[in-house]
Amino acid sequence: xxxxxxxxxxxxxxxxxxxxxxxxxxxxxxxxxxxxxxxxxxxxxxxxxxxxxxxxxxxxxxxxxxxxxxxxxxxxxxxxxxxxxxxxxxxxxxxxxxxxxxxxxxxxxxxxxxxxxxxxxxxxxxxxxxxxxxxxxxxxxxxxxxxxxxxxxxxxxxxxxxxxxxxxxxxxxxxxxxxxxxxxxxxxxxxxxxxxxxxxxxxxxxxxxxxxxxxxxxxxxxxxxxxxxxxxxxxxxxxxxxxxxxxxxxxxxxxxxxxxxxxxxxxxxxxxxxxxxxxxxxxxxxxxxxxxxxxxxxxxxxxxxxxxxxxxxxxxxxxxxxxxxxxxxxxxxxxxxxxxxxxxxxxxxxxxxxxxxxxxxxxxxxxxxxxxxxxxxx
Amino acid sequence: xxxxxxxxxxxxxxxxxxxxxxxxxxxxxxxxxxxxxxxxxxxxxxxxxxxxxxxxxxxxxxxxxxxxxxxxxxxxxxxxxxxxxxxxxxxxxxxxxxxxxxxxxxxxxxxxxxxxxxxxxxxxxxxxxxxxxxxxxxxxxxxxxxxxxxxxxxxxxxxxxxxxxxxxxxxxxxxxxxxxxxxxxxxxxxxxxxxxxxxxxxxxxxxxxxxxxxxxxxxxxxxxxxxxxxxxxxxxxxxxxxxxxxxxxxxxxxxxxxxxxxxxxxxxxxxxxxxxxxxxxxxxxxxxxxxxxxxxxxxxxxxxxxxxxxxxxxxxxxxxxxxxxxxxxxxxxxxxxxxxxxxxxxxxxxxxxxxxxxxxxxxxxxxxxxxxxxxxxxxxxxxxxxxxxxxxxxxxxxxxxxxxxxxxxxxxxxxxxxxxxxxxxxxxxxxxxxxxxxxxxxxxxxxxxxxxxxxxxxxxxxxxxxxxxxxxxxxxxxxxxxxxxxxxxxxxxxxxxxxxxxxxxxxxxxxxxxxxxxxxxxxxxxxxxx
Numbered sequence: 001x002x003x004x005x006x007x008x009x010x011x012x013x014x015x016x017x018x019x020x021x022x023x024x025x026x027x028x029x030x031x032x033x034x035x036x037x038x039x040x041x042x043x044x045x046x047x048x049x050x051x052x053x054x055x056x057x058x059x060x061x062x063x064x065x066x067x068x069x070x071x072x073x074x075x076x077x078x079x080x081x082x083x084x085x086x087x088x089x090x091x092x093x094x095x096x097x098x099x100x101x102x103x104x105x106x107x108x109x110x111x112x113x114x115x116x117x118x119x120x121x122x123x124x125x126x127x128x129x130x131x132x133x134x135x136x137x138x139x140x141x142x143x144x145x146x147x148x149x150x151x152x153x154x155x156x157x158x159x160x161x162x163x164x165x166x167x168x169x170x171x172x173x174x175x176x177x178x179x180x181x182x183x184x185x186x187x188x189x190x191x192x193x194x195x196x197x198x199x200x201x202x203x204x205x206x207x208x209x210x211x212x213x214x215x216x217x218x219x220x221x222x223x224x225x226x227x228x229x230x231x232x233x234x235x236x237x238x239x240x241x242x243x244x245x246x247x248x249x250x251x252x253x254x255x256x257x258x259x260x261x262x263x264x265x266x267x268x269x270x271x272x273x274x275x276x277x278x279x280x281x282x283x284x285x286x287x288x289x290x291x292x293x294x295x296x297x298x299x300x301x302x303x304x305x306x307x308x309x310x311x312x313x314x315x316x317x318x319x320x321x322x323x324x325x326x327x328x329x330x331x332x333x334x335x336x337x338x339x340x341x342x343x344x345x346x347x348x349x350x351x352x353x354x355x356x357x358x359x360x361x362x363x364x365x366x367x368x369x370x371x372x373x374x375x376x377x378x
Numbered sequence: 379x380x381x382x383x384x385x386x387x388x389x390x391x392x393x394x395x396x397x398x399x400x401x402x403x404x405x406x407x408x409x410x411x412x413x414x415x416x417x418x419x420x421x422x423x424x425x426x427x428x429x430x431x432x433x434x435x436x437x438x439x440x441x442x443x444x445x446x447x448x449x450x451x452x453x454x455x456x457x458x459x460x461x462x463x464x465x466x467x468x469x470x471x472x473x474x475x476x477x478x479x480x481x482x483x484x485x486x487x488x489x490x491x492x493x494x495x496x497x498x499x500x501x502x503x504x505x506x507x508x509x510x511x512x513x514x515x516x517x518x519x520x521x522x523x524x525x526x527x528x529x530x531x532x533x534x535x536x537x538x539x540x541x542x543x544x545x546x547x548x549x550x551x552x553x554x555x556x557x558x559x560x561x562x563x564x565x566x567x568x569x570x571x572x573x574x575x576x577x578x579x580x581x582x583x584x585x586x587x588x589x590x591x592x593x594x595x596x597x598x599x600x601x602x603x604x605x606x607x608x609x610x611x612x613x614x615x616x617x618x619x620x621x622x623x624x625x626x627x628x629x630x631x632x633x634x635x636x637x638x639x640x641x642x643x644x645x646x647x648x649x650x651x652x653x654x655x656x657x658x659x660x661x662x663x664x665x666x667x668x669x670x671x672x673x674x675x676x677x678x679x680x681x682x683x684x685x686x687x688x689x690x691x692x693x694x695x696x697x698x699x700x701x702x703x704x705x706x707x708x709x710x711x712x713x714x715x716x717x718x719x720x721x722x723x724x725x726x727x728x729x730x731x732x733x734x735x736x737x738x739x740x741x742x743x744x745x746x747x748x749x750x751x752x753x754x755x756x757x758x759x760x761x762x763x764x765x766x767x768x769x770x771x772x773x774x775x776x777x778x779x780x781x782x783x784x785x786x787x788x789x790x791x792x793x794x795x796x797x798x799x800x801x802x803x804x805x806x807x808x809x810x811x812x813x814x815x816x817x818x819x820x821x822x823x824x825x826x827x828x829x830x831x832x833x834x835x836x837x838x839x840x841x842x843x844x845x846x847x848x849x850x851x852x853x854x855x856x857x858x859x860x861x862x863x864x865x866x867x868x869x870x871x872x873x874x875x876x877x878x879x880x881x882x883x884x885x886x887x888x889x890x891x892x893x894x895x896x897x898x899x900x901x902x903x904x905x906x907x908x
Contacts, residue, residue, distance in 0.1 A: 027824060027827070027828035027840060028824050028827070029824075029827050029828075030760060030827050030828075030829075031827075031828060031829055040756070041756045041757060041759075041760055044754060044756055044757055045751065045754075045757045045760070048750065048751050048754060048757065049751060052747035052750060052751065055747075056743065056744070056747060059714060059715070059718060059743065060740060060743075062718050062722065063718045063721060063736075063739070063740075066718070066721040066722050066723070066724065066726065067721070067726065067728075067736070070721065070722065070723055070724050070725065070726055071725070071726040071727065071728075072658070072725040072726060072727045073727070076723075076724075076725050076726070077725055078657065078658040078659045078723070078724045078725035079659065079723040079724070080659065080660065081662075081723075082659070082660040082661065082662050082663070082664065082720075083662070083663060083664075083665075084663075087719070088663055088666050088712070091711065091712060091715045092708060092711075092712055095707060095708050095711045096708055099704045099705070099707060099708070102704065102754065103700065103701060103704060103754075106700065106754045106755065106756055106757075107697060107700075109756040110693065110696060110697065110700070110755045110756050111693060111697075113756055113759070114693040114696070156443070157443060157444055157836060158443070158444055159443045159444065159445060162443070165442065165443060165839075166839070168839070169839070170838070171442065171838055171839050172442075172836060172837065172838045173838045195529070195533070196529050196530045196533065196623075197527060197529070197530070197623055199688060199763060201763075201829075201831065203760065203828075203829035206759075206760060207759075208688050208759050208760065208762060208763075209688055209690070210688050210689045210690060212617075212623055212624055212689070212690060213529060213617055213623060214616075214617020214618060214622075214623070215617060215622070215623075215624070215690070217690035230838075231829065232829075232831050232834070233831070234688075234762070234763040234764070234831045235527075235763060236453070236521075236522070236523045236527070236530065236832075236833045237530065238453070238521065238530060238533075239449045239450045239453065239521070240449060241449075241453070241833060241834060242449065242831075242833075242834030242835050242836050242837070243449075243836070306450075306517075307516075308515075308516035308517040308518065308535070309450060309516075309517035309518065309535060337533055338533050
């Protein structure tokens, strides 16, 4: 090869490697798995894709050979054969054998995936429109319970803060409360939902399980390495489907124990004294928080709802009518609409939010609802 | 037929005589060619409506953040894009082909039930109107996805009721069309036209029609249960009343998976006519093609729950559905091998119909391979409800069914209109469609692998580059289809006169026994098939 030719080749090679480097910015494959099972699935995907690719090259090698060599314009005359039992049998049997070879490792992996027995920690994940609720049911941390909502500011989403969005590495994949679990432990996740079907999906941990209202499903993972793993709801669940992420934080066991301690202290501190008498101001202030977490997505901060879809609360007949009707509606929801039952909230939360809606915007009932009122109607 | 009975001595004028003029010709038509034409124009109109919805989706997804539409409207667009493309564009397109071609290919004068044929077409426009006006109901269209999963569909607004009725009407239309096709093929073949001598297109439609008759009532049942859950106090899909939301999914996919083949099998039929014609060589393995098509149809009833691997079912059921699903790859593979073997040692030319048929073959196979990847349950659990699935089914539906429909249109347009399309423009249409299709959908495989869920109006920043590329491709693909409209109109108005048999290798009855353009009433006396 001449020097000139070599230079050209080197330049082409450099260009190639540069473009590979540039493409490294683009994710082309499954996320790096962080569980052993995830690695198995990753390998399974690679094997199938490679087999498909080889068959693809083979079949279309034939096709393109025909396209170039057997064309009329190069003077090729058509043969008239149109049957061959031997060939037909061969290309029925060979793919069949390949498929069996694929199904064997897939079967082993699937059986392992579905074996949720003997977990170290069991957490229930409940899908709500549109947030996740977590209850630590069994294992270290039993009794911990919290909601987890998208923490990306609205301004970044609606475009008023584009700079903030571009500077946010976890845009739409961040929550106020992380699901914290210890490393190297088998974590069983029970999924269910309060309203419609959601799906609990964390790619790097290789789990996806639908959360079906009224039923319990389960899945499990065992993270190999501490870190923060992010996923999203994967089943269309209405308006804010794209905005209910899942963030799992895997910790070293000692750190996890410390986290559990801190959580339990927080729970104790936040525990509402059942004998506390709530002033209307306290209720309203607490109600505003409850409203922001549960109601604002549909009924809006202005209380005006979305015309046609979600009714306004400001000036609403229900909100300004008898308090018992409103409490019942909030408790039980309204069948056939997006208004779900909110029974899962505490008496105090419900009393507070009803008080808030009855004394905010254009609503001036002047009434304060006592937690006991809610309790009586449950 | 009516004309023939009224004026038995008037055969020479069949071409022009006795069709009402003006709009009534179309409203009251019982002629299979007129009805076929109406099906095809209706389907193209719906293709544009569904396409505009797709462009709204892709425009919103061009960049992260919510720029153009609200999330609820975005959900409505994904829902009606799917419904309109499946039920309004692709299915009617192939019924249009069936109407035009089946009588001509089996040597019959018309369809068996011409008046029912008229009704099955005229049910479509009201259904389309319901789907479109659903957007303007209080609360907007139902943003529940084209699969209409409960309980999201039971809590949706009044648009959902319009959608349910539209599905009912579309189902009635499909069932009537299928009865017509089955009866025509079984009873009206010319003497000597044995079933195993029929052009493969007729075979694929015979099998498809049976699929439709079997599963459209199932879909009607599923949406009726949704309707009664919404308004009449039943709890089929509500756990609080003893029902189960996942029941809906089982019923839906018992319809839904055969539906995939209802769309794909007639496309196989078109391609099986086009590839031999331009290879100048008979179709390889005719009998095995028929058997493979029938096996695919039968298997399609046994694999529905592979759409529900994450919904929750016993591991034994998951294993069964995985094994049954990978089995479908065998007959599908046979078909692909047969097409390639048909081309092998042929004398190939590459006019536009052949280009689209090859585009079909290449890209449909790619969609088949991603289907194989998805059939493996552990991998599917990772990829389910991500953009990988979106890419997969668009390879099957667009590069599969749509490309095959384009191949068919270019192939038969001369016979239908008596005029040739412009070959250069046809090739432009092919290459633009091919390139932009891949720009749009190939990158979506990567998005899905990286974990981007489908049906979200906004996404994390790591998905931004591929989404931007995909959106550019979508606009290119959409605009390329206007070229197709121009080509068709230009052909009808001022194309060159076409020969009776413009394609050297085409050998079914419509090419060998009928003049171009095909007369208004063909085969009043059946041809003799040897």
